[in-house]
Amino acid sequence: MSFCKALKKLCKKVICRFLTIPDIVVTLAFVFLTVIAVCYFKTSYGPSCVPPLLCRPHSYADFGVIGDFFGGILNPIFSFLGLVLLLATLRQNEKELALSRKELKKSNKALKEQAKTQKQQRFESTFFSLLDQHNKLLDVLTAASKGGSTVAGDLFLEIKCDAQPSKSKLLATETSFHQYARILYQILKFICIQNTNYSSQADDQLLDILKNSPYSNDEKLYSSMVRALLSNDIYLLLVINCYVTEETDDFYKFKKLIERYSFFEHLSTQRMTSGNLTSTSNHIKTG
Incomplete structure (x- = not known):
């Protein structure tokens, strides 16, 4: 059968x-x-x-x-x-x-899937290229100075006073921190735009992204990689650099990026003896 x-x-x-x-x-x-x-x-x-x-x-x-x-x-x-x-x-x-x-x-x-993978590869290639430039400038600012501190630490002590005068003095002084702040801003903006549904790199869309787009896990991952590299002296200079009272200020978008990624979450304010500087750091932390 x-x-x-x-x-x-x-x-x-x-x-x-x-x-x-x-x-x-x-x-x-x-x-x-x-x-x-x-x-x-x-x-x-x-x-x-x-x-x-x-x-x-x-x-x-x-x-x-x-x-x-x-x-x-x-x-x-x-x-x-x-x-x-x-x-x-x-x-x-x-x-x-x-x-x-x-x-x-x-x-x-x-x-x-292939397009998604290629987009991620392009993002990471650009990100790590920017991060490499960032690290080179960071090495300059964190190098030991003659006084036993760091270049960034000496710069903070030199300009430290009330918030607005400190910012004016920082902007008026030609230092490597200016270039560092620019590259840090570009990195944070790049992370923000590339991990949302916006495709344009234009600054005029950045505020819309910061207001309307949720904070993604990828943003947290890459911004944390940058944040982990910074010393407290760099944080202190960023506090002064991002002191903003009006939205028309050139550094307002930078301030909002700093807030979005909680850069000053673990900032130590012991060296900020000026009351105005302490209130400035609190202002940036709380938005």
Whole structure:
């Protein structure tokens, strides 16, 4: 019994693999034609199955009778087989279209994943390039000074006074901190814009992003990488640099970025003896 099932399964596989729908239709048409021809000649001309017209070539009138018979029988059969072939072709086309749609959907998904990966790679390449420039400038500011402190620490002691005068003195003094602040601003802006739905790098959209876009996990990851590099002396200089009282101030966007990424969360204010400087740091922390 199992042998018969195996043989049947094998025959089915062979038929499905080597015979197409058109092959099957043509085979059936040939079988029908053969069976009908044999039955006709057997019934009409006896066991010999040889019609008189083949024995008497001059009796051509018999051709019309035979033609009418086969035409009346085979025309409906061939029409039916043609319909079957048409339906089978439509069915096959439907399957092929379904497979094409499925493959297209997979291809589209793969392209989206590839585009997402490429976008992430471009972001990280630019980010780490900016971070490398940032670290070089940071090394200059955190280098040991003659007084045993750091360059940034000495700069803070030199300009420390009330908040606004300190900022004015910091901006008026040509130091490496100016370049450092610019690169830090570009890094934070880049992190903010690239991890939201905004595609433009224009500054005029930055405030909209800061107000309307939620703080994403990717932003937290990359901003924390930057924040972890800073010393307290750099934080103190940033407090002065980001002292802002009006939205029209050039440093307002920088201040909002600092707030968004909680840069002063762990700021030590022990060296900020001026009351105004302490209130400035609190102002930046609380927004």
